[in-house]
Amino acid sequence: MLENIQFANPGFFWLLLLLPLAAIWYYFKRKEETASLKISSIKGFSSDDFLTRLKPLLFLLRLLALAAIITALARPQTEDISSKTKTTKGIDIVMAIDVSSSMLARDLKPNRLAALKDVASNFIRKRPNDRIGLVVYAGEAYTQTPITSDKAIVLNALKSITYGKLNDGTAIGMGLATAVNRLKDSKAKSKVIILLTDGVNNSGFIEPQTAAELATEYGIKTYTIGLGSNGNALSPIAYNADGSFRYGMRPVEIDEGLLKNIAEITGGEYFRATDNDKLEAIYDEINKLEKTDIEEFKYYRYEEKFRSWALLAGALLLFEWLMRNTVFRSFI
Template identity: 45%
Template sequence: MNFPSFGFGSPWVLLLLLALPLWWVARRRRPPSAIVFSRAGTLAESPRRGQWVPRLLFLVRNLAIAGLVIALARPRSGGRTEESLSDGIDIVIAFDLSSSMLAEDFQPENRLEVARAKIKQFITMRKNDRIGVVAFSGEALTQVPLTTDYPVVLAAVDNLQPGQLEDGTAIGTAIATAANRLRSAPGRSRVIVLLTDGVNNRGAIDPRTAAQAAGQFRIKVYTIGVGSRGLAPVPVGRGLFGLRYENRPVEIDDSLLTDVARMTGGRYFRATNAQALDEITREIDRLERTPARTHTYTRYTELFRWPLGAAVLALFMELGLLAWRAPLL
């Protein structure tokens, strides 16, 4: 027995209410008692005085029984379980935090700030996807495991800064760390979005070997090379007025990133400016769509206290009537 906003946890208990009409019929067929008054004075005053007492007792007794049965049936409101099909993906974003991400070839911001803004925009476009974050430079570290708590993911991306890890670019370690987070994920679609601006120069794991292992777990790797072509102002140290920059050649291993993506069924993108990076994140969003079954749970508000309270009140009324003018039954 369910209604849009009301139902019973154990509706079969309500069958006990059918015993009440049977009791009524049996009571009507029972011969009336010869004496229905407990006090002779009452009988002397009036033959009809006090006849309402047995009727009221019968009424409150029915109310008490009905209240107890309804309470046992667990009335509740506001809850339901829904099952629906939605598009869900398990995604780990591997974000490069090497010092070269401070290069200022994405004017007016550096690579880090532009990449951070576009990745946050990519996260806000997701729905029903579980997202994790892995930061890497000379080593890799999981910042956020897979979750649908997008505010937590966005806060973690906001806190990413060069210098948090040993400097360098360990692409293979980043892929292996992200793949380790995804290999036991329950979803059918698993994706690594790896964003870097350099070449692999640190770590004990070869990027192609890590990509091959990720492919064995059916994990796709989408690689993004962040950086303009030619020369870019790159930080080389600190001076009296902050970071000191020098124009140096932009080195991104396009061949390696292309191989990593191809080996896993993903794609490689080269982002030479903020607009290109924006288009890349939108294209990745369009590429990966896999139906996933989800459940929506709403907590019930238990209402058994109301019928139980009514039953207790009716019981006390019956006891009070019996103490005041108890008929002989």
């Protein structure tokens, strides 16, 4: 009966302390409630000992009724809670991904591009309340998918990214400018670009510095990631006769000064990922830095349960009154 019950006025339960006091009072006063007759002998009188022993039940019924009344005063009730969440400060994010041939280097497993796609997929899944878009760049840049809240579309677009759809090269300025173009008209509270590259700017007609200044003008923060191990990496160096890549050791060249400058100008941060674990840690760190504020509304619905206790008290008192005026009438 008390399962999942809470009490609106639990202070009334202090009144239950009166019950043992009443029981003690009754114990010492019970004989005074029955008229007595002093005679020299009770021989010839018949006495219903069974009903006499049951007479204290009348007082017990009153105590139970009082306990039920106190419980009703405490207002037992059940509580049903429903909640709704509302994103109050949405974030629009564009991930600008380098897809040049050097992204096939195998210093990350199985290669840089595959490792990035795996880590970026997890990052996207952790941002359920934000809109995300994808830009890919090599010798030029284009939008893989515009910013959208449909994560299935973004994840499928990310999965389909491959090398070979663009002229080779690393146009960092073009990649950043394309990402800025995707975000410049956004009405989101916060606008973020995550720019990843494993090389130096050697293509395109937009300078990275110019693109960074453009991002600053539109209030777009840019996190830059330099991808590649320190020293040399097993990278594509030529084509085989069948069109596949021939791999060889090549020095890792990342323009960290440029990436740091872009991050500083736009209010972001620069990170260096030299292996799979560090790349994953970087995206986790960005996920923590860019928090989406979510407002939660809770709705409470109470169902009062005191009526059943009040009815129980009334039933006990009525039963006590009936017993007192019928079965136990001759004893009172």
